[in-house]
Amino acid sequence: MDTVGLILIRGAIxxxxxxxxxxxxxxxxxxxxxxxxxxxxxxxxxxxxLLQAVADGVKFIVKEDIIPRDADRLVFRLAPIISVFxxxxxxxxxxxxxxxxxxxxxxxxxxxxxxxxxxxxxAFGALxxxxxxxxxxxxxxxxxxxxxxxxxxxxxxxxxxxxLSLLGVIMLAGSLRxxxxxxxxxxxxxxxxxxxxxxxxxxxxxxxxxxxxxxLPEAETELVAGYHTEYSGMRYAMFAMAEYIHMITVSxxxxxxxxxxxxxxxxxxxxxxxxxxxxxxxxxxxxMRASLPRFRYDRLMDFGWKVMLPLAIVxxxxxxxxxxxxx
Amino acid sequence: MDLSRVTFLxxxxxxxxxxFRVVTASKIMxxxxxxxxxxxxxxxxxxxxxxxxxxxxQVLIYVGAVTTIILFGIMLSEAAEVRGGRDPVAPxxxxxxxxxxxxxxxxxxxxxxxxxxxxxxxxxxxxxASAAPAGDTVRxxxxxxxxxxxxxxxxxxxxxxxALVGAIAIAVRDDHKEExx
Numbered sequence: 001m002d003t004v005g006l007i008l009i010r011g012a013i014x015x016x017x018x019x020x021x022x023x024x025x026x027x028x029x030x031x032x033x034x035x036x037x038x039x040x041x042x043x044x045x046x047x048x049x050l051l052q053a054v055a056d057g058v059k060f061i062v063k064e065d066i067i068p069r070d071a072d073r074l075v076f077r078l079a080p081i082i083s084v085f086x087x088x089x090x091x092x093x094x095x096x097x098x099x100x101x102x103x104x105x106x107x108x109x110x111x112x113x114x115x116x117x118x119x120x121x122x123a124f125g126a127l128x129x130x131x132x133x134x135x136x137x138x139x140x141x142x143x144x145x146x147x148x149x150x151x152x153x154x155x156x157x158x159x160x161x162x163x164l165s166l167l168g169v170i171m172l173a174g175s176l177r178x179x180x181x182x183x184x185x186x187x188x189x190x191x192x193x194x195x196x197x198x199x200x201x202x203x204x205x206x207x208x209x210x211x212x213x214x215x216l217p218e219a220e221t222e223l224v225a226g227y228h229t230e231y232s233g234m235r236y237a238m239f240a241m242a243e244y245i246h247m248i249t250v251s252x253x254x255x256x257x258x259x260x261x262x263x264x265x266x267x268x269x270x271x272x273x274x275x276x277x278x279x280x281x282x283x284x285x286x287x288m289r290a291s292l293p294r295f296r297y298d299r300l301m302d303f304g305w306k307v308m309l310p311l312a313i314v315x316x317x318x319x320x321x322x323x324x325x326x327x
Numbered sequence: 328m329d330l331s332r333v334t335f336l337x338x339x340x341x342x343x344x345x346x347f348r349v350v351t352a353s354k355i356m357x358x359x360x361x362x363x364x365x366x367x368x369x370x371x372x373x374x375x376x377x378x379x380x381x382x383x384x385q386v387l388i389y390v391g392a393v394t395t396i397i398l399f400g401i402m403l404s405e406a407a408e409v410r411g412g413r414d415p416v417a418p419x420x421x422x423x424x425x426x427x428x429x430x431x432x433x434x435x436x437x438x439x440x441x442x443x444x445x446x447x448x449x450x451x452x453x454x455x456a457s458a459a460p461a462g463d464t465v466r467x468x469x470x471x472x473x474x475x476x477x478x479x480x481x482x483x484x485x486x487x488x489x490a491l492v493g494a495i496a497i498a499v500r501d502d503h504k505e506e507x508x
Contacts, residue, residue, distance in 0.1 A: 004330075072354075072356070074357075075356065075357075075360070078360075114379055115379060115464070115465055116379045116380050116383050116465055119380065119383035119384070119387065120383055122383075122387060123383050123386035123387045123390075123391060124386075126386065126387050126390070126391025126392070126395075127386065127390060127391060129391070129395050130363070130395070130398075133395070133398055133399070133402065134360075134398075136402075137356065137398070137401075137402050145402065148402070149399075149402060149403070152395065152398075152399055152402075153399075156392070156395065159391075176465050
């Protein structure tokens, strides 16, 4: 059994890695967008502009932290905390590789791998609505409120098709434990058995992460900055942090559920395969941001309820029938 | 006391305190937030008892869906005191029938509820603590739902469907009226 100390150490490692990845993502995203648009992107701070993240971080910390006069001060302060907490907490059950041997005893490469791991990730995903909607409400500003209403509606709508498409994978794997689901993809990733489910899950994941083309909660041309219009300094940075960590989380979930997790040819260690697959998905996220325009709001809702949800239910039915006949 | 007992007592105490704050909070938004926190703590209590699926479902449904819908409703409402910002009107000392409504009825309701709960707790045949299923509770729960409890399960599903159809019927009727003028 794990001691409390070991769990705390693993938790600390996960947080440090995620926050570093967040900082690096902001730079890499700007560099990539630059190349997509035939620019150079940030290149003044450090080699290849890599220290831009540090410069940005310092700037966020020293900026004045403004709270609007009419804001609900308690909820205003609480919202970014909830956002970062839910984004980080999902990682308590995400494994990045098979257990490894350290000093003769097996060490699992996740903080915990409970039997209901998928549900835990979904539950924390459901909680992430709070940060966004409370931020918009507490700001007492039109743009922020509109942004947070859009965000809540969007997150609730796409959560449904996300959960339904995921059921197909759970049925095939016969387990809710993320480790078992990866083990079930030993020979063939579920991407090939669940192509429709993969597409629905990925689109919902983009919507859940509020990334282009689903970034209506913070559509800058209509809503200034959406739900975090009134936030400045470090509190604003916390929302950005939550968004990027969420992006890494959904990429990891797609990797674990559909791309075979850490399975791969033996010339690379399993953790490297996991990292590569997640990095590829993150690149697709940036790629989409560089190439796709934003949805119109009514189309976003129509697409979620009239296309994604029925397709997810069809996928579930077909999978259930196939699984029953095959088993 | 071992760690799990301390955890249980902490979570239970937090749940009770936040449930109390739900009814005493002066802003309805704060009350809704306390409600969400109460649900979260109850999910924690489920976890300490090894009911992992129940805890995840509690967070997904009660915190993630039910409380979110409540927040949504509050955010969409126009009333100034609901919209928050400045403090709401200070409470006045109740007189006349308000005394019955604010002090006597709640006490009666509390006592009646406590009596029912004590009766249920003293009468119910509690399962042996050692019989608690270990391991894959999700699988056990699933097979129990579709074998022993299939009729109640299907009835609950039909009930939810009826509620859904009813909600749609109400929503559509309102829409129609608006169109007519």
